[in-house]
Every structure is written in C-alpha cells, then in structure tokens.
Amino acid sequence: MRAEVLARAVGYTQAIDWRFRDLLRSANQYGLVQGSGANAVVSITKLGEDVVSPSSSSQRQKALVDAFRTVEPFKKVEEFYSGKKIPEDEFFENTLVRDFGVSRERIRTFIDVFTKNLQYLNLFTGGSVAPPKTLVGETDAQPNPAVVPAESSGSAARVREFLDSCFVMMPFGGWFDRYYQDIYSPAIKAAGFEPMRSDELFTTGSVVEQIWEQIGKSTVMFADLSNRNANVFYELGLAHAARKPVVLAARNIDDVPFDLRHLRVIVYDVNEPHWSDKLGKAVTDYLKNAKAEPDKSIPQPFRELLERFEEGDNEDPDEAPASPGRKLATK
Secondary structure (H helix, E strand, O other): OEHHHHHHHOOOOOOOOHHHHHHHHHHHHOOOEEOOOOOOEOEEOHHHHHHHOOOOHHHHHHHHHHHHHHOHHHHHHHHHHOOOOOOOHHHHHHHHHHHHOOOHHHHHHHHHHHHHHHHHHHHHHOOOOOOHHHHHOOOOOOOOOOOOOHHHOOOOOOOOOOOOEEEEEOOOOOHHHHHHHHHHHHHHHHOOOEEEEHHHOOOOOOHHHHHHHHHHHOOEEEEEOHHHOHHHHHHHHHHHHOOOOEEEEEOOHHHOOHHHOOOOEEEOOOOOOOHHHHHHHHHHHHHHHHHHOHHHHOOHHHHHHHHHHHHHOOOOHHHOOOOHHHOOOOO
16 A cells, blocks of 8 residues: 555555654554655555454564663663663663663653553553563562463453553542443444443543543544533543544433533443443444544534644644644654
C-alpha cells in the first residue's frame, strides 16, 4: 500500500503529515511494517500480522514482546538489567550513555519510551517482562522469564487481550459493578475492545489526568447515564471535547439530556425478560457501528471541530489544540 493511501486510512489527510511520518517510522523500528517515507510502498510484516490479527492471545503476547526486542537498544537494556536492581535515575542515565550509546540529549525520552513500552507489554503478558516498578530503583527486579501464556504464569493480574480499548463511564457500586462485570465487559470484548473503567486506573497523577489520558487512548467509549451521575457526565464532556465516539445507555430515556438523544442511545429495562442478554448484544453492535462510523457518535459542534482540525493541521505540532488523542506512544 502506498504511504499516501495508508495515511488516509489511519486518519491523516497527507503522507507528509508529521504525525503520520512519526507513526510510520516507529512501526518500522518495531519491525511491524516495511517501507518508510511519504513516497514509500508500505507492507505489513509477519510480526505485524501476529500483533493485529493473531490466531490466539498467546501469539499476540509473543509478537508484542518480539516487537519490543526488535529495537536493539531496548533489547540490550532489558537483558542487561534482567534479574537486577536498576539504579537511581542519575546512575541509570549514566549507564545508558556510557554502556549503551544513548545520547545525553535523548536520555529522558529514551527512559520514558522504554518504561511505557514495558508497562504496555505487561498489560498483555501478566508481568512476564521485567516489571516497570524496577525502574524507580526501589525494589529488586525479578528474573526475566521467557514469554509464556499468562494463564500458566500463576499471576492473578488481569491480562489484556485486545489492542483497541473502550473506556467505560458509569456509576460505581451496587448493581452497577455487576453490570460492568457480567454484561458490559463481555459485550465490549465481543466487539473487539479492551474494557477499562476509571476505578481500574493505577497510574500516577490526578484522577482527572488519568481519565483524560485514557480517553485519548480509547478507540471508542461507552457511557451508562442512568441516575444522571455527575462524574459520568463530566467524563462524557471530556470525551466529546476530545472528539471521541461514545455509545450511550440508560435505564430511562429521561436520564439522557435532550441534546444527546440523537446520538447512539441504548435504553434498557431490567424488568423485561432476558434484558441482560439484549443489553449485551446491543452494546456489542453499537460499539462496532461506532468504530465503523464514528461521526454518528460525536455531537455536531465537536464533529465540525474535528473536521477543521483534520483539514488544517498537517505540519506544525505547536499550533494544534490540546487533545489526548494527539499523544504518540513512540518517538
């Protein structure tokens, strides 16, 4: 596929867009694709196929780790510190410069990207790669075992299955927790997304910062507006400001603001026979449709902002509006 066609397929108007060039360069470095540059013919590699369309979750786990280790400096640093305690920042930085040839000017970027890669890998592998907590120099690292399926590692940690995520906005406690566990999570996974709720976020920073970051990472979002929970409406406002497609649900249509009723809304009645099965199927179908046609799940004013942004911001990153969706995972 020519780079200009690929650029449009992933949401950019031109292959010379700095964001697309950065994304394509990173994909090449991880061994996921071949072909780089605005005029290149880009093809996916076997490793890339194992990541995006694996035959099993264990195949994706192995492919992600192999992609990480395709970046030679990452592989060498991981092997060097396997089973060892990583020193405090100053000494870790000096080791990277002296022993691994990382330039002093790029050292903080290297550490940041290296750490985020390990954190991302551990979501899929259940911690079979060197734990990122060893990067703070507080605890001894555990030996770095070969990649194994998470179910055989003895870890009780939740293991991620899907690349695309769906951030779930809903009240906590009582029956809502059961809805999330028994209805929403399975339905979201059936649509091909990894469910994530704000009470499952454990990164540093304020709650709002974590939510904003997760919104930026999510492909689609789901909100249960039942009981008109203030926190849910606040998170929904952030999602719309970030121009993200959101599927809405509620026990009663009156819980949905009038201005949002033209969007995708699932109204469910717990008194109906087989209501949970119907709700789960509707969530799966609506999420698939939201991914295929995201505009229908974004209010018109924000949709217009997105269209102007896509048409006008192709070159200068400093001129772009603040949005979590602008963050790139790699450099």
